[in-house]
Amino acid sequence: MVSSHRASSCRLFLPLLLAFITAVVYANSLSVPFLLDDKHLIVQNFSIRSWHSLPLLLKETRPFLNYTFAFNYLLGGMNVRGYHLLNLCIHIAAGFCFYAVVCRTLMRLGLKEQANWIAFWSILLWLVHPLQTASVTYLAQRSESLMGLLYGLSFYCAVRGFDSKQSFYWYLSAFLLGCLGVYTKEVIVTIGASVFFYDAIFVTQSFTLSFRKRFWLYAGFLGLFILLPPTLLLPTQGHFSAGLSLSTISPWQYLRTQPGVIWHYVRLFFWPIGLCFDYAWRIADQWQQIVLPAIPLVLMIITTVILVLKKNKAGYLAAFFLITLSPTSSVIPVADLAFEHRMYLPSLSLAVGLVMGLRFLAQRLFQSSAEQKKIQWVIVVAIALGLGWLTIQRNTVFQSREALWRDTIKKSPLNPRAYNNLGSALLLQGRADEALASFKKAIELDPQYAHPYINLGAVYTAAGKPAEAIDFYRKGLALNPKVRDANYNWANAAAELGHYDEAIAHYLQEFKFHPEHIKACNNLANLYSRLNQFQNAVTYYQKGIEIDPTYAKLRHNYGLLLTHLGRFDEAIEQYQAGLKANPQDADLYHGYAAVLERMGKVNEAIKAYSTAIALRPDFKQAQANLQQLLRRQSEPPDHV
Numbered sequence: 129m130v131s132s133h134r135a136s137s138c139r140l141f142l143p144l145l146l147a148f149i150t151a152v153v154y155a156n157s158l159s160v161p162f163l164l165d166d167k168h169l170i171v172q173n174f175s176i177r178s179w180h181s182l183p184l185l186l187k188e189t190r191p192f193l194n195y196t197f198a199f200n201y202l203l204g205g206m207n208v209r210g211y212h213l214l215n216l217c218i219h220i221a222a223g224f225c226f227y228a229v230v231c232r233t234l235m236r237l238g239l240k241e242q243a244n245w246i247a248f249w250s251i252l253l254w255l256v257h258p259l260q261t262a263s264v265t266y267l268a269q270r271s272e273s274l275m276g277l278l279y280g281l282s283f284y285c286a287v288r289g290f291d292s293k294q295s296f297y298w299y300l301s302a303f304l305l306g307c308l309g310v311y312t313k314e315v316i317v318t319i320g321a322s323v324f325f326y327d328a329i330f331v332t333q334s335f336t337l338s339f340r341k342r343f344w345l346y347a348g349f350l351g352l353f354i355l356l357p358p359t360l361l362l363p364t365q366g367h368f369s370a371g372l373s374l375s376t377i378s379p380w381q382y383l384r385t386q387p388g389v390i391w392h393y394v395r396l397f398f399w400p401i402g403l404c405f406d407y408a409w410r411i412a413d414q415w416q417q418i419v420l421p422a423i424p425l426v427l428m429i430i431t432t433v434i435l436v437l438k439k440n441k442a443g444y445l446a447a448f449f450l451i452t453l454s455p456t457s458s459v460i461p462v463a464d465l466a467f468e469h470r471m472y473l474p475s476l477s478l479a480v481g482l483v484m485g486l487r488f489l490a491q492r493l494f495q496s497s498a499e500q501k502k503i504q505w506v507i508v509v510a511i512a513l514g515l516g517w518l519t520i521q522r523n524t525v526f527q528s529r530e531a532l533w534r535d536t537i538k539k540s541p542l543n544p545r546a547y548n549n550l551g552s553a554l555l556l557q558g559r560a561d562e563a564l565a566s567f568k569k570a571i572e573l574d575p576q577y578a579h580p581y582i583n584l585g586a587v588y589t590a591a592g593k594p595a596e597a598i599d600f601y602r603k604g605l606a607l608n609p610k611v612r613d614a615n616y617n618w619a620n621a622a623a624e625l626g627h628y629d630e631a632i633a634h635y636l637q638e639f640k641f642h643p644e645h646i647k648a649c650n651n652l653a654n655l656y657s658r659l660n661q662f663q664n665a666v667t668y669y670q671k672g673i674e675i676d677p678t679y680a681k682l683r684h685n686y687g688l689l690l691t692h693l694g695r696f697d698e699a700i701e702q703y704q705a706g707l708k709a710n711p712q713d714a715d716l717y718h719g720y721a722a723v724l725e726r727m728g729k730v731n732e733a734i735k736a737y738s739t740a741i742a743l744r745p746d747f748k749q750a751q752a753n754l755q756q757l758l759r760r761q762s763e764p765p766d767h768v
Contacts, residue, residue, distance in 0.1 A: 142248040143227055147220045150255045153516045154219075157265040158212045160526040164406075164549065165268035168612065169197065170211065174644045174676040176201045192311040193271050211267050218273045219255065219264045225280025226476055227251045229287055236330055237441065246483055249508045254479040256512060258400045258519040262468035265526050266405075269469040275313035276472050281305045282316070286323045286345065290331050303348040310355045315455045315473070317356065320349025325447050329439045377411065382461035385412040387421035389466045390457050397471065397478045400518055405536045408543035409465035442484075445477040452477075483508060529553035544574040551583055560587050578608035585617055594621035610641045616648045623655055631655060646675045650682040657689050665689055678709035680716055687719045691726065699723045714744035721750070725757060733757060 162171050170176070175188075176198035188194050196214065204210035227247050234243035254260070263272040282305035289298030302323070309316030324346055327338040339346060389409060396403065412418045432450060435443025452473040456462050486507055490500040525535050533550035540546060551566030564587050570580035581604030588597035601618040604611060619634035635652035638645050653668035669686035672679060683706030690699035703720035710716060721736030737754035741747050 139231075139244060142244055143224050146223055146227065146248065146252055146255060149252060149512075149516070150220050150223065151216065153256045153519050154212075154216050154264060154523065156520060157216070157261070157523040157526065158209045160212060160265055160267075160523065161208060161529060163266060163268070163526070163529060163532065166266075169194075169268050170201075171206065172612075172644070173197065174646055177676055177678060190271060190312055192308050193274060193313070196270065196274065208267075211270075212265070215264050215267060215270050215273060218270065218277050219260065222273060222277040222280050223251050223255045225277065225284050226254070229280065229284050230480060232287055233326075233330060246487065249512070250480040250483040252512050253482065253508070253515060254476050256516040256519055257397070257475060257479070258403055258515060258522045259396055259468055259471050259475055261403070261519060261522045261526070262405070263472045265523055266469070271313040272315075272469045272472045275309050275316050278305050278309035278312060279316050279319055279473060282309065282319050283323060283326075287326070289345070290327065299342070299345045299348070302345065306349060306352050307355060310352050314356055315452065317352045318451050318455060320346055320352065321451050322448055323349065325436060325444060325451075329436065329441060329444050333439055377461040377465070379459045379461055381411045382465065383459045384418045384422075385409070385465050386457045387425040388412055388417055390425060390453065391421050392466065393453075393457075393468075393471050393474070394478070396468070397475050398482075400515070402539055403468060403522060404539040405468075405532055406543060406545055406549075407464075407466045407540055408545055410542075411465070442481075445481045445484075448477040449474045482511075530557070542573055544570040544577050544580070547573065548577070548580045548583060551580065555583070555587060555590075560590060563587055576607055578604040578611050578614075580604075581607070582611050582614045582617065585614075585621070589617060589621055594624045597621045598625075612642055612645075613638075615641070616645060616651075619648070620651065623651070628655060628659060644675050646672055646679050646682065649675060650679070650685060653682070653689075654685055657685070662689065662693060677705065680706050680710040680713045683710075684713075684715050684719050687716075687723065691719070691723050696723055696727050700727075712743055714740045714747055714750070717743065718747065718750045718753075722753070725753075730757065730761060 173194070176194060197211070200211045200214055230247035230250055231243045234246055239246065260273075263269045263276070282302045285298045285302035285305065289295040289302065292298055306316055306319050309319070324338060327342065328335045332338045332341065428446065429450065432443055432446040436447050453470065456467075456470045486504055487500075490504050494500045494503060525531055530550065530553045533546050533553055536543060536546040537550065547566045547570035551563040551570065554566060555563040564584065567580040567584045567587070570577060571584075581600045585597040585600035585604065588594070588600065598618055598621050601614055601621070605614050605618070615634040615638035619631040619638065622628075622634060623631035632652065632655060635648050635655070638648040639652075642648070649668050649672035653665045653672065656662070656665035656668065666686075666689070669682060669689065672682040673686075676682075683702050687699045687702040687706070690696070690702060700720070700723055703716055703723065706713065706716045707720065717736050717740035721733045721740060724730075724733035724736060734754065734757060737750050737757065740750040741754065744750070
């Protein structure tokens, strides 16, 4: 009875302890700014910003992932803490799922008294390992951790179904969670293989029996491949692309490079020094780079196959590692050769294997069970503390865009993307000269890389040299016509030079490739308004409202045009809608006041002008308009 009560307490206490320790380790990640792909997945993703846009997310490759970003935005807008907090919760929840799976597996093996603690230490090492910062601290890779959570839930449901009289419902849940996972990240299609080998090795001890008893479960998991989006197989272009990289890397080039990448991943798990945000890993082109890592990998694969065929329990850990890593480290060319977030699931088998290996060694080296437990505790606690400290330190690097990209350059000095992104970070700080040097270094390393040319154009635009800027925009777009903001920036520079037809053409080109570009929509409408092409202006202001009904500048500019056209009631509607979404916007209050004044609603206009000034005390135009209105109010009426 006491033993049962103690086990029950462990089952409750240990998961809570896992959550607490993980939260402490990641506490300094909550203020990390939006980075790299966060820009287009969150910051510039206007489809996550309003309820009426949510159906549009179904057209995306990973709609369930995008719905979680929409959830964050609807709760807290662009407050980065909310996004990080949800990432952390997803990571902890994934830990709970795999803790439950490991516990049940160890109990199945007869280790009932030790199951909870072995599972605890295994999952703790996995949760606090610095490799996971690539999937937890970096918001865009919520796709990896969320897929990991769904993988864990699906796996748990399947394992529960093995021992349940209500197995149908467990299996149905496992399948449906797999479907959600496909629309989060495609790696989850490996869940069927992971569960099948688990079933055959730990449950039935027979591949044939597992397949016969649970045919419909594995048929359902196999059916997940049908749900894969067709766009996944389309060739990609550019340096930041999702999906397969068929146009830039051949399957053979990818395959021959991956053995070196895989052993690098393994080394990082056991010795996590030298973590790098963006490797820009080079294709292996020398025999030493290909053969030396390939030989031990092939031996590992052969050994794993033999162990799995013999239903060896340890062989399953190696199989899980290879299965979960196979979508990104095999013959299928993915957009980049190496990224640390790809180890999110594979590192789980390494963590369990490490703890079980330490237990095995302790049993061989010490006779006393007390001594065995003591040495296990000391070593595992030391490892957990070391990993947790390294994760905290790694998160400090993420705190600054400049620090992150300087760290990346230090570890990958021939990485043109790192220099390009460092330049962007420096440009945001107003350090144009340093940014210029960084962009030029990126071009020197890769003259075919379009982004630094575009960014050099932005430097010259900021310096008041639009003609020189256009030359760089032209070079960048010649290399990649779809780079976001390139046509937009070109259009802005052309408009500044008075080349209005050229500006309109490039705003429209930006729209062609990026139809959600709200700033391009606003600027194009403004330009049409300036050219007295009012109907075109109205058309694009309305399109902008469809893209993002909360965008204050567009509402304000549309209101100004409607006021100019004498359509005061419509202008009032625009300002009121804008103020509902942006109650602290002084410009909106100023425009609202001007319309009210034109309509003769003096008291309301005075109140609106006063609010604009309260929000922006140095708002000179609002102060002048208010004083003029008050002066007119105080003047006696003219007499005939």
